[in-house]
Amino acid sequence: MKINFLKTLLFLLPVTFFTLQSCEKxxxxxxxxxxxxxxxxxxxxxxxxxxxxxxxxxxTSNPLELQEDKSSKIKNVMVVLEKIEEGKKExxxxxxxxxxxxxxxxxxxxxxxxxxxxLLQQAELCKFIKDNNIEEKYEKxxxxxxxxxxxxxxxxxxxxxxxxxxxxxxxxxxxxxxFLNTIPTLKHTAWDNEISRYYDTALYGGVAFYSGYWYxxxxxxxxxxxxxxxxxxxxxxxxxxxxxxxxxx
Numbered sequence: 001m002k003i004n005f006l007k008t009l010l011f012l013l014p015v016t017f018f019t020l021q022s023c024e025k026x027x028x029x030x031x032x033x034x035x036x037x038x039x040x041x042x043x044x045x046x047x048x049x050x051x052x053x054x055x056x057x058x059x060t061s062n063p064l065e066l067q068e069d070k071s072s073k074i075k076n077v078m079v080v081l082e083k084i085e086e087g088k089k090e091x092x093x094x095x096x097x098x099x100x101x102x103x104x105x106x107x108x109x110x111x112x113x114x115x116x117x118x119l120l121q122q123a124e125l126c127k128f129i130k131d132n133n134i135e136e137k138y139e140k141x142x143x144x145x146x147x148x149x150x151x152x153x154x155x156x157x158x159x160x161x162x163x164x165x166x167x168x169x170x171x172x173x174x175x176x177x178x179f180l181n182t183i184p185t186l187k188h189t190a191w192d193n194e195i196s197r198y199y200d201t202a203l204y205g206g207v208a209f210y211s212g213y214w215y216x217x218x219x220x221x222x223x224x225x226x227x228x229x230x231x232x233x234x235x236x237x238x239x240x241x242x243x244x245x246x247x248x249x
Contacts, residue, residue, distance in 0.1 A: 023126035023215050050235050051094045055103055063097040064220070064238055076104040077220070093235055113223055118206065118249055124155060125184065125247070126215060135214050149183060156249075157182035163202035165248045167195045171231045181205070181248040187213055195243040197231045200224060206249040211242045219243070 052059045054074065063077045078096045098104040101119065108115030128151050129135060137145045164178045169191065179185045181202070198207060206223035210216060219242055222230055232240035 023129060048091045048093055048234055051092065053094060053096045055098055056096070056107065062235070063095055064235065067219075067238070073099045075099055075101065078104075078107070078223075095235070113206075118208075118221075121155060121249070122208070122215070122247065125152065128155075129214055144186065152183050156184070156247075163200070163205065163248075165201065165207050165246075166199040167191060167243070167246075168197040168199070169194050171196050171233060179246075179248055184215065184247045185245060187244040192244050193241050195232070196240050197229055198222070199227075199229050200248075201227070203227070208247040208249065209239060209243050210245045213244050215245050215247065221249075223249075 050062065052062055054063070063074055066072065067074075067077065074097045076098045078098075096107065098107065105116045105119070129148070132145075132147060134145055134148050160181070163181050165181070166176050166178045168174050168176045174196075175190070177188075177191055178201075193211075195209075200207065204224075206221050208215075208221035209219050211219045219239055220236075224230065230236070232238075
């Protein structure tokens, strides 16, 4: 889902981030107590304040920092950069986590975010890759099969305008690459595991990031109001230099 609109109508708009399904077995996250002083210090240069939630109840630990822990009950995490009120410099980021897809979808419906649609799209893509041996064909020929592009364009490109997301190597300046929302993006030697920032040209949409090839190992999805540079530092530093594939929703 993408919506184009006049850029002049934007002032400071919210950014949202959440982890979704991957083509591998889902990982889980611990929600044990954690000292967040270091995280707050790292975010201080951007005037960011973090709040953590599990099933809409406030907790003291950051789910994003714990996502490698396989003993957790958490399946999905969403981060929301709250709207900045005029005259205020501090940004507030709420990191929301859920232990079931149903709880996650219901929360998305409250926020007006099509979580269910995105989960279904990602599941369909992973199923197509597996059922048609796309990964094996690529390994044998070194080329992505044409059927993958045809399916992806049908799945992601129908009934919405084409927009692009731009990824960057550095927080400021540096090399960049642009990708349309009609085709999922796979790693390239020029930027694999070297992305530190992204910029969405759509007014409203999301980008799912994966540390593995073929949409494996989800490391988070940012759902945001566009025309903003999103830097992977502070509370988002775990995304920095880890992207190998992404889906521009």
